[in-house]
Amino acid sequence: MLGPLREDAPRRIGPYEVLARLGAGGMGEVFLARDTDGAGSGVFVAVKTVRRDVAGDPAFRDRFRREIKVAALVDSAYAAAPVGGDADAGVPWLATAYVPGPSLSQAVRRGGPLPVATVRALGADVARALADLHGAGVLHRDLKPGNVMLSVDGPRLIDFGIARSSTATTMTATGLMVGTPSFMSPEHVAGARRVTAASDVFCLGSLLCYAATGEDPFGDGPLAAVLYRVSQAEADLTRVPEELRGTVAACLAVDPEERPTPRELAGLLGAGTGKVFPWPEGVRDHIGEYGRELAQLVASGGPLLEAPPAPAGPVVTPTVPGLHSVPTLAPVAPPTVPAAVAPRKRRKRLLAAVLALAAVAGGLGTYLLWPDPAPPKTPVTAGPPAGPRVPGVSDRGPADASGAVAQNAAQRPAGWKPWRAKLTAPAFGCSAGEKVLVCRTTDGRYEALDPANGKRLWTADLVADPRDDMSFIGPTGGIFIAGGTAVPAVHDGSVALLSGERVQVREARSGAVRWERKSTAGAGMRTQPVVGDGAVFVPTGDDDSGRMTAFALADGRELWTKALTNASLARGEFRDFEPVAYANGLVYALSDGGFVAFDAKTGQQRGQVPPAAKECDSLLVQGRYAYCAPLDATNEAPLVLHRLDATTLAPVGGGPLAVPAGVAKSGAWPTAVSARAAVALDRGAMSWADWGNTSAPEGAFVLDPATGGLLGHYPLPPAGAADGKRQLVSDPLIAGNSLLWADFSSLHLVPLGNGGTSGKERVVPVPGAPGPRAEDPYDRVNSTYLDREIRPPVVLPLGGVAHVVYDTGVVASVALPGEKE
Known part of the structure; x- marks a missing residue:
């Protein structure tokens, strides 16, 4: 830390x-x-x-x-x-x-046992490190998961604090044990003077067992019992994969002479030094x-x-x-x-x-580059860092729902050129990654496009009843989404879907189903699976209760489930109780007590918003802080922006941010926050809620994320023009160091300085954009049909490219200004 x-x-x-x-x-x-x-x-x-x-x-x-x-x-x-x-x-x-990386201990505690190929490669590299140490006459003597750091191109052995030259006298009294009990050798237990190079190999065998199973090889219990099992080399290897068991057992031989040397061990593991380490x-x-x-x-x-x-x-x-x-x-x-x-x-x-x-380190997802591990010939000084690799982005930004998307040209799809495509039905919530762009359509289906050229990769229809193909708002305000279909979630090579009372995870490029589980939950306007920490989090409650369940992203195993309501709410009190964000090892969800934070691995509750923030509908997580605010489609309610501790969700600074009265009065809501700026948008009331604030939209406000002070203001054109055509804007996101939004014709970019100061707005036409259009004059008394409504576009910035998805089904992909095309 x-x-x-x-x-x-x-x-x-x-x-x-x-x-x-x-x-x-x-x-x-x-x-x-x-x-x-x-x-x-x-x-x-x-x-x-x-x-x-x-x-x-x-x-x-x-x-x-x-x-x-x-x-x-x-x-x-x-x-x-x-x-x-x-x-x-x-x-x-x-x-x-x-x-710059976690220890092996931290990685296994967070993500579980490592795959066999990874354990082989890790063990081979650590064995090579021991060979180098032993060749120099040095013993490590405390080889344990906490002393193996994981870097992008492989493990690194650290902490020679109790190492000594093999020719020197011991630095401890005779009989004093030096090391960590679960990762000692029999020679450690017998006394520090008996530790040899073969002792390091024994410890490496224990470390490999831990990496492959997530468990200490000699179990737990009283210290004396653990030390006895170590002294007798009585390790439990039943859970070690068969491909590794023989090699690990050889390392854990009670007789030091029977253990392989580090160089022999590297050969037994059979892992070479490839350009990309198999993490x-x-x-x-x-x-x-x-x-x-x-x-x-x-x-x-x-x-x-x-x-x-x-x-x-x-x-x-x-x-x-x-x-x-x-x-x-x-x-x-x-x-x-x-x-x-x-x-x-x-x-x-x-x-x-x-x-x-x-x-070039990555952040919200994987490392942004996979370099050749050969070191450069001259030292490299620190220049401006490239952005991190982002596993996926939706209209909320990355999984933390911060709306801030780092830009990294290494994520641009190979062979990308500007393109335009058309979905077979109006778009209604999309996500994109390096390998795929997936949209939910208003008829409850999914369509996937190649982000490099816009070609269709696959489609999916999980709705069992073909008549359930309309999304609409009923006369009493109830929202009905075709098939209970949620916004898709793209995460690297996986796509998580929630539709037709099923949870699915598919392969990004082919659309092949990896696994499927039952889910009784429906979907709201913005419901979306949340992916992080090797898990996918989805709502699994029904019309009378709210629950959230965590499934393993790899195989669909149920990891844990939590209730989000007390199951006794009046119908008018029921909201979309569901997961909304993942960040910092925590998953955030809306409950009947407001937003709560759970440990993503265990489901243990870590925080809950105070009563003053219970009515928040939107949550954005940025580093150590989380921001929440109530939303109001009518734009009648003023903006109240709470700044919270990202772990406990306790208020920071004693109350909501001191947002200027003019901004608060506008009825804006937050759409993005970074370390530099918080962004709030007043786009005016939506057409299905036009009984409220009918004044012209105020536009996008750039605020100080620590104080709420106004740093910049960018007006929007009226939503309705004199000719009856409407021009709506997407939720503004922070793309790299710029504020970014799209309308029906163009991209709008505003540079953000280090202090949050904003520059001059730049307007860039989007080739193939549909342009403003007039409302469909159908009868809205009984229902408001979302496929016939004019809805804001969605902009998905990734790798210096902006995919702009319009409600008509048109998708345009263009380079962000300043990025190499």
């Missing part, structure tokens, strides 16, 4: 500028820092410092000096390279290459979050500092989830000391490769 620097934290350590706090342990603190001196300028490191009281112990300082010397022996492409250190400084420190989708997403965090820090241009206490209300410090922690702690005063270990050329190249990966 990347945390802010306290006032007493160092701002400089040796040649390194300190940027943020990574973590702490019993001996000290570790910081994220950047080299600002010499040929390595611009690279990122993790700097471990030692507490002053500990550093005052001569024996510990000697041990730390040995640790630095041991680290200096390590020169491996599969380990976090040491780059400097000084045991004689006022506050001793050691710097190693920074790895599963969920792990790629996880790694991408760390990269995005680093990219955001680089873009900020300075260190992450602890916020001063607010005048009133709860204090929220700006911690940013994500970066790996290494055990150690902070000095009392900022040390500035010279480096005692000069980095080698090869280490500089490795660090440059790490920085290159970090600078």
Whole structure:
């Protein structure tokens, strides 16, 4: 977790500028820092410092000096390279290459066991790291999942804090165990002096078992029982896949002589060094979050500092989830000391490769680039970071419903050129990714297009009754969607559908059904499956109750289910109780008590909005904050915008944001929020709710996301022209560093500066756009038919391309201005 620097934290350590706090342990603190001196300028490191009281112990300082010397022996492409250190400084420190990614322990806890191919490749690379260490005369002695970091191009071994030269005397008293009980070897249990290179191989066998099963190989229970099982090598391998069981068992042989060497183990695992490491989708997403965090820090241009206490209300410090922690702690005063270990050329190249990966790191989904793992020949300095890879986007933006979509040219479909296509029925909610663009139609079907050229890939009709093919608003205001068909959700190579009382996940390109489950829930205007953390979250209640169920994205296993209502609501109180967003390991849903946050893996409730925000209908999650507001189709109700803690949903700052009276009075509602800006839109009342506010639409407002202050205002043309033709606009999104919306003729873009300041609006015609049109003059007394209504377009920006979907079924794909076509 990347945390802010306290006032007493160092701002400089040796040649390194300190940027943020990574973590702490019993001996000290570790910081994220950047080299600002010499040929390595611009690279990122993790700097471990030692507490002053500990550093005052001569024996510990000697041990730390040995640790630095041991680290200096390590020169491996599969380990976090040491780059400097000084045991004689006022506050001793050691710097190693920074790895932007989770630990193996974090990844397995979040995503479950890894596939066999991934375990093979991971084990082979860690074995190669051990071979390099052992070749230099170094033992690791604490090989465990927490000491294996996952980077975009493979694992990296870290933390040689208890490593020692194989020719040196032990740094612990005879019989003192050094290591983690569940990941020790029999030699660890017998005493530190008996640990050998074969002991590291035993620990690697335990680590492979954990990666493949998600469980510790020697079980749990009393410490003595665990240690006994370790001492006898009594590991339970029944859940280890058969393809791996023999190799793992060989590593866990009780006799060290019978275990393979690291190089033999790499051969047994049979994994080569390909250009793309075989991480599963969920792990790629996880790694991408760390990269995005680093990219955001680089873009900020300075260190992450602890916020001063607010005048009133709860204090929220700006911690940013994500970066790996290494055990150690902070000095009392900022040390500035010279480096005692000069980095080698090869280490500089490795660090440059790490920085290159970090600078292009992904966020809301997978890493944005899959680079060749060979390190560059010269160090790379931090330039403007590319945007993260986004698994999919709808009219709400990514899965966090923030409406903010990072733009990354690497996501543009291969061979893309501007195109225009026509669906067979009016569009009614769409999602897009790199591999497919899928739209719900008003007759309850799905149509999928190739995002590179607009050609139809597949269609799907899950509605059993062919007569159920109309979407309309009844005379009493009830909304009926054909077949209970929801907006599709695209997530990388998968598409999640909810229709005809079924939940389906399909392969993005072919449309082949991967799995299907029963669901009694219908769909509202904006109902959409939410995908994240290897799961798909859907409403599963009925007309009398609301429930949300999590299914495994890979195979449809039911993971957990939660009630969202107390099942005793009056009909007028019933809302669309359903999941609405996923971010930061949490899934958010609307309940009868307002928005709630659940742990995506376990279903445990983590937060709920306060009573003042219970009536919120819309929720947007951005980093550490969530924003919610009531919606009103008549535009009669004023805007009330709540800023909440993204985990607990508790109010931040004591109440709603101080939105200017003119903005609040307009009846606008929020559509997008980023670290730079919050966007609210008043497009006027919809045609089926024209009994309310009949004044001209006020347009798009750009607000300060922290205070609600007005940063910019962009008027919209009247919804109805003198000739009777209507011109409606999409919900504005934040695409990269621009505000973006579409009307029936053009794209509108407004550049957003670092401080949220907005520039001049740019209008770009969309070739093939249908243009304004007149209302269909049918009788609306009995029902309002959505296929005959004029509805706003949807704009889906991804990879520097905007797919604009019009209610008529026309889809146009154009490059965003400033992006290479």
